[in-house]
Amino acid sequence: MLKYRLISAFVLIPVVIAALFLLPPVAFAIVTLLVCMLAAWEWGQLSGFKSRSQRVWLAVLCGLILAAMLFWLPQYHHNVHQPLVEGALWASLGWWIVALLLVLFYPGSAALWRDSKTLRLVFGLLTIIPFFWGMLTLRAWHYDDNHYSGALWLLYVMILVWGADSGAYMFGKLFGKHKLAPKVSPGKTWQGFIGGLFTAAVISWIYGLCVNLDVAPAILLTCSLVAALASVLGDLTESMFKREAGIKDSGHLIPGHGGILDRIDSLTAAVPVFACLLLLVFRTI
Template sequence: MLKSRVITALILIPLVIAALFMLPPLPFAIMIVAVCMLAAWEWGQLAGLNSASQRITLAIVCGAALAALYWPIYTSSLPLLAHPVVTGFLLAALGWWCLALLLVLFYPTSARLWKHSYLLRLMFGVLTIIPFFWGMLALRQYGFQENNYTGAWWLLYVMFLVWGADSGAYAFGRLLGKHKLAPKVSPGKTLEGLVGGLATSALIAWLFSLYVPLHISLNTLLICSGLAVLASVLGDLTESMFKREAGIKDSGHLIPGHGGVLDRIDSLTAAVPVFACLVFLVF
């Protein structure tokens, strides 16, 4: 298992970084649509859609909806963040993850409100996947007219932030972890691990502010980064909560050694839109 995880990571990480810096806006958007369709396919299982035809339909509807929303914006002369559809979904992400925090904090009691409703679980999927799509595009296309790589650095930063915080949380949790963070949702996570992840993210923010052209004050970057890391932990816990209710360990088996697409992007589905919303709309 560990060997396949490492091999897969060594293959995927360079491909992801290359896509960030080399793909123009439209091909990049198409790639993210494909990722979101795979995520929707897997979310269908969390929502209780057990037949393959239902889940395929959900993935197709997701892709068609994202394409229909994106095309008028792509052909418009206005910047991405000037469109109310984009800003609306980014702001909706803040509301959704605040609600998700309550669902996690009061689990399993909170599950009584939604576990028997296909509609609610599908709506939770919409609020997870679509803001993630717009957050990825908003970060990638930021400053694109002046410098094609500005947005790529922003996205790379958020990814390194989440990956680094996750690794820091794992290391600190293994060494010092004693107090469970959310034992009813994910027994392996600890408060000590959370503090270690936040400390690691602060170090990454400081290093990026020194050597990468993000053009943002360190204080603002630290605030946005800290909140994004907290959101990433919440994204992980929320998916774990839905998987626990669905009675499954992994959301899928598409990525060898890593489970499904949702298992790999669960933290990013929260961190990316929250970070984009804080940087672009709040600060």
């Protein structure tokens, strides 16, 4: 299993970085849309849809919704402060606050949504659609002035999430004693959680020194720590839905890694929350 995980990582990481820096906005939007469709297909299983055809239609519906939003906003990358985009990012902030409550009070909270496919689908849309717009708005950062500014921001968020996850794993292995959310994800500890936040703070400081991000260090640190918190919540939320669905992995698309959602669960929370704070709360663009 470890061999497959390493091979997949060595293949996927260069592909992701190449997509960030080499694809123009339209092509990047299409690739992101396809990733979101795959995520929606897997979310169908978390929503209780066992039929493959039903999940395919769910993926198609998600793709049509995102394509329609793009069609209505053909020039979104010149002005991200548009009601539809801002609404999606604010909705993400609201959804992850709700998700935090669902995780904190699980399994009692599951009684509110366990028997409702519609509600679970709404949760899926609130996860996937803001993630889509978070990816696109960050990629569009000062695009007219520098085609790579947004790519550096997205790369930063990805490094932040991956680094915080690795830091949490190492600190958890070395010092982990107290469970963070034993009823949702027994492997996570408070020591690992704190270690992950510490790692995120270090990454924020180093990246701010090495790359000209044109943002005050205090703002960058605040956005980074909240995004790191959100990334943990994204992981826990997917674990909660998988536990209710009785599955270990959301899919089997990536050898050794499970499905698309298993790889981007942290990013689905971190990216839109980071974008919302950076672009809407602190108005840095």
